[in-house]
Amino acid sequence: MDYPIKEQTAWRRVDSTKISEAMDCMRKFMYTHIFGWRSTAPNNHLVFGEAWHGAMEHLLLNGYDDKGVMGSYDRFLKIYRREFSNDTDDMYSPKTPAMALKALATYAEKFANDLHEFEVLYTEISGVVLVAEGRELYFKTDNILKDRDGKIFSLEHKTGSRIDSKWRDKWLLSTQVGTYTHVMYCMYPPEQVKGIKINGAFFYKSKTPEFERVPVWKSQDQMHVWLHTTLWWLDELEFQLQNFSEASQDDEVLTAYPMNPESCTKYFGCPFLDYCTAWPNPLRYADEPPMGFKTEWWDPTTKETTHKIDMRKEL
DSSP: OOSOOOSOOGGGSOBHHHHHHHHHOHHHHIIIIISOEEESSOOHHHHHHHHHHHHHHHHHHHOSSHHHHHHHHHHHHHHHTTTOOGGGGGGGTTSSHHHHHHHHHHHHHHTTTHHHHEEEEEEEEEEEEEEETTEEEEEEEEEEEEETTSOEEEEEEEEESOOSHHHHHTTTTOHHHHHHHHHHHHHSOGGGEEEEEEEEEEOOSSSOOEEEEEEEOOOHHHHHHHHHHHHHHHHHHHHHHHHHHTOOTTSSSOOSSOOOGGGTTSTTOOTTHHHHHHOSOGGGGTTSOOTTEEEOOOOGGGSOOSEEEEETTOO
């Protein structure tokens, strides 16, 4: 192989994000996680989502009263302003600090009884868990809660722009939801585990933010489906890495990490579309990132979290 995988091992630290991206398109996965190419421009959706998670954690730990809301907003601003100054707020409506403050106040009023309905055991947990012998999966989950019946579940915070059946249904077979449920099954007796409840916040330019919670409870039988699917993708990533390691810049076509042409225009469009169109063998151009990109590998172990758990000996 002419293109070296640098002295980085982040690509081996697989989490549900990497698996989901591989499902979407293997070639995009290669650009992002093997080459390590990422846009130099900050992503408002990602930064806003990270700030919203910080605000939600503050509410769970400090209460939903006025003091809790203002404290959560301060937490939001601290995270959001690392990337975006006041001058940019008009560019990113409705995902702005002003709308976040309105949403936090509305959320606290709508779910005022939350802390009477459940106990907060952990917030912002990251770690690693076994899924099979020699197979590790990294994770970061928003919280672990215990309801009044002693059942364990998590509220997973998500932001969006529209409530519809597609949004609700996307979580039913989600790799991420399955991963978080697996973590809870490894931490607690199976009969105590309830599952994941998606905690959606939706932001609009012309009306007040809305919220919807979608329960995704998975039995142990349903978790077997998630497990076999996840193991298949972990095996496939190893297989593609082996193919990649045997490839050369002299090859006419790079056969490792095949494209998924049906995903090129999904969401906001793939940032690597032009390169997939122009380059039969991307290895010839892999020495440095193109203009507008930087080299930065996604490593789930570097995420800042409140708690870290290693469950590789718990399976």
